[in-house]
Amino acid sequence: MTAPKRIGVLGGTFDPIHFGHVDAAAAARRALDLDHVLLMPARVPPHKAAVPLASAYHRFAMAALAAADRAELRVSDVELEQPGPSYTSWTLDRLARAGLRPAQLFFIAGTDAFAEITAWRDYPDLLSRSHFVVVSRPGNDADRMPQRLPTLAGRMHAPHGTESTTAADPTRIWLVSAPTRDVSSSTVRACVERGHAVDRLVPATVAAHIARHDLYGRPLGERLA
Numbered sequence: 001m002t003a004p005k006r007i008g009v010l011g012g013t014f015d016p017i018h019f020g021h022v023d024a025a026a027a028a029r030r031a032l033d034l035d036h037v038l039l040m041p042a043r044v045p046p047h048k049a050a051v052p053l054a055s056a057y058h059r060f061a062m063a064a065l066a067a068a069d070r071a072e073l074r075v076s077d078v079e080l081e082q083p084g085p086s087y088t089s090w091t092l093d094r095l096a097r098a099g100l101r102p103a104q105l106f107f108i109a110g111t112d113a114f115a116e117i118t119a120w121r122d123y124p125d126l127l128s129r130s131h132f133v134v135v136s137r138p139g140n141d142a143d144r145m146p147q148r149l150p151t152l153a154g155r156m157h158a159p160h161g162t163e164s165t166t167a168a169d170p171t172r173i174w175l176v177s178a179p180t181r182d183v184s185s186s187t188v189r190a191c192v193e194r195g196h197a198v199d200r201l202v203p204a205t206v207a208a209h210i211a212r213h214d215l216y217g218r219p220l221g222e223r224l225a
Contacts (some may be wrong), residue, residue, distance in 0.1 A: 008037035042086035
């Protein structure tokens with residue numbers, strides 16, 4: 001019998017996608033033996049006040065370019081095709097309606113983002129709709145998460161090789177302590193606006209797309225004028 005697929009889900013604004021995202025996806029895949037990771041650009045980020053500077057079209061295109069030469073990455077428009085905020089709980093519900101069981105899904109988040117999990121919509125119920133994979137960010141190691149969220153410490157585990165994900169298994173919070181590059185989307189945008197190269201911050205194909213379409217090259221006010 002073929003084993004059920006183990007699918008990672010990495011959501012984000014991806015404005016633009018960068019090597020920190022790519023590193024987190026790769027670390028989660030290695031630690032939990034995932035078949036692949038879905039990159040899901042958000043239509044409307046629910047936890048950010050600022051509107052994305054790049055359109056949904058460009059953010060999806062950049063995610064697709066980042067995934068193009070990496071067999072473990074795929075891109076999904078599940079959140080882009082839905083109106084309104086891209087809540088994680090709603091996305092997991094859509095994946096469940098598509099036939100994916102909670103034991104098959106591994107929602108990936110950086111330590112900074114997961115530290116705010118108690119403010120996410122449908123918390124704590126959403127923790128039963130997927131495994132959660134918390135990946136270290138520079139200066140914020142995943143191993144410290146039990147101290148930051150002591151009420152969830154009992155659900156947290158360090159992965160040790162291939163973990164069981166049968167339908168009967170409870171969903172867990174997996175702590176992946178791995179290096180990820182110190183880069184953020186805001187850093188990339190600031191570098192582009194100042195005319196600096198971003199080749200070390202984003203995949204080359206993404207850098208070329210940004211340059212070709214003049215994304216982030218001028219302050220927002222000038223672009224809207």
